[in-house]
Amino acid sequence: MKVGFLFSEIFWGLLLIVLGISAVLRSFNINVPFFRVILAFVLIYLGISMLMGGPFVRTVDDNTIIFGELRKSGSELTESEFNVIFGSGELDLRDLDLEDISFIEMNVVFGSGKLIISREQLAEIKISSAFGNALLPDRTSITFGDYTYLSPNLDRGERPSLIVEGSVVFGRLEVEER
Helix, strand or coil, X not given: CCHHHHHCHXXXXXXXXXXXXXXXXXXXXXXXCHHHHHHHXXXXXXXXXXXXXXXXXXXEECCEEECCEEEEEHHHCCCCEEEEECCEEEEECCCCCCCCCCEEEEEEECCEEEEXXXXXXXXXXXXXXXXXXXXXXXXXXXXXXXXXXXXXXXXXXXXXXXXXXXXXXXXXXXXXXX
């Protein structure tokens, strides 16, 4: 194991997440062996790293990022699914050809994601969050539950040209209109 791992953002991010979860569980009188959980996360990280071919896994495929950072534009999408796991990812859909792909699924698990759409796009964005944070252009913030955001220029009864389904679990997803 490289010593640099102990100083990486991944290590400290996981440590803070586990500390937070531990504090929440203790408030409900549920005691979790903190150091065993940290050791388990480190072992899981090392195991995934070994399976994926190195200490710092960057991408699994063109649209999935694990333990790294990925920025993609809509014209670069090869599938309608974009996943961020233990990393950060940005998906810019302003140049997306809506005739090729009109449905996008974005999942963020233990990571940070940013979705950028055009103000002119007629979009419907359905967000589900569990122990996460989703921030939408209308300044709505979701921690638990579901929410549907409609572009301001989308008239009632009109079909959106872009449908996005987002899921956030122990992470953050920010949707921005530019």
